[in-house]
Amino acid sequence: MQNFEDVLAFVRVVETGGFSRAAARLGVSKSIVSRRIARLEADLGVRLLNRTTRGIAPTEAGLDFKERCVEILKQLDAAREVVACRERDIAGTLRLSVPLSFGTARLGPAIAAFAAAYPRVSIDLSFSDRFVDLVSEGFDAAIRVGVLADTSLVARRLGSVEAFVVASPAYLEKHGTPEKPQALADHECLIYSGGARDTWQFRSGRKWVSVKPQGRFRADNGEVLRAAALAGLGIAALPDFLIEEAIARGALVRLLEAFPMPEASVQLLRAGGGRAPARLQALGDHLAAWFGDAHHISSETRASSDMRA
Numbered sequence: 001m002q003n004f005e006d007v008l009a010f011v012r013v014v015e016t017g018g019f020s021r022a023a024a025r026l027g028v029s030k031s032i033v034s035r036r037i038a039r040l041e042a043d044l045g046v047r048l049l050n051r052t053t054r055g056i057a058p059t060e061a062g063l064d065f066k067e068r069c070v071e072i073l074k075q076l077d078a079a080r081e082v083v084a085c086r087e088r089d090i091a092g093t094l095r096l097s098v099p100l101s102f103g104t105a106r107l108g109p110a111i112a113a114f115a116a117a118y119p120r121v122s123i124d125l126s127f128s129d130r131f132v133d134l135v136s137e138g139f140d141a142a143i144r145v146g147v148l149a150d151t152s153l154v155a156r157r158l159g160s161v162e163a164f165v166v167a168s169p170a171y172l173e174k175h176g177t178p179e180k181p182q183a184l185a186d187h188e189c190l191i192y193s194g195g196a197r198d199t200w201q202f203r204s205g206r207k208w209v210s211v212k213p214q215g216r217f218r219a220d221n222g223e224v225l226r227a228a229a230l231a232g233l234g235i236a237a238l239p240d241f242l243i244e245e246a247i248a249r250g251a252l253v254r255l256l257e258a259f260p261m262p263e264a265s266v267q268l269l270r271a272g273g274g275r276a277p278a279r280l281q282a283l284g285d286h287l288a289a290w291f292g293d294a295h296h297i298s299s300e301t302r303a304s305s306d307m308r309a
Helices: 004-016 021-028 030-043 059-086 101-115 169-175 181-186 222-230 240-248 278-290
Strands: 050-054 054-056 092-099 123-126 141-145 153-161 163-167 189-192 202-204 206-209 217-219 235-240 253-255 263-271
Touching: 004 021, 004 050, 004 054, 004 059, 004 163, 054 059, 092 278, 101 141, 101 222, 101 240, 141 278, 153 278, 163 202, 163 240, 181 189, 181 202, 181 206, 181 217, 189 222, 189 240, 217 222, 222 235, 222 240, 235 240, 263 278
Parallel strands: 092 123, 092 141, 189 217, 189 235
Antiparallel strands: 050 054, 141 263, 153 263, 163 235, 163 253, 202 206
């Protein structure tokens, strides 16, 4: 049986496409990864990787070996979970990608409480609105707000957030207040550029009305759009957790209240294939209960629609 660390290093190099990225995921130096791969190829007597000026690619033998190694690593992880459950404890590391604004505003206390409840689980959080590749970047899961485009992922609903159209009193005094969604065409809108959708939707009676906002200010971060709205630069559509305080003190005003926007789901996303590790299942249970939407969750469902993790 090959050295486990050598096999793991090889799998990570293929998954990430390079020695440096694999080393970063493994928490070791690039030279150590290179030595492990060389030792593995020497033990097997076959070249597993082709090294070119454009990067690293597995050979045909390397691809076959990698597929079998991945299954072995999954079985080993499952075996560890069985032992942990028998000991009535959950252990291991969870590396999570979480959105910047929602993460800082809502997730911090929830995940801190989870860490306190499961002292043998290590938590590694990465805060970013960037869409990440869970497998190649080494994330166990991602938490995202919105609907999902990547159907290769498995999603679990944790709760939902509301969104509202807002503007500052100064902007409204200068430009007027829109009375219907269609009137937004005559206004400067502050546009979120981090999602797949480029329209705002509103409920009008039994129908949904879609409006494509226009404006000169775009950003892929909600806190920046809130700052722009507070400065009187335009009208923004923002989640409740970002604007509650500003509305309470009168710095922002809710608009089009007769035309509600759709709620956005908060989802825990993981790569498809096999059951979720016990520690990830425990995190999902904890967050669903924390956000009070556990009764909406019957089981994990295949993700669909239009956002990636």
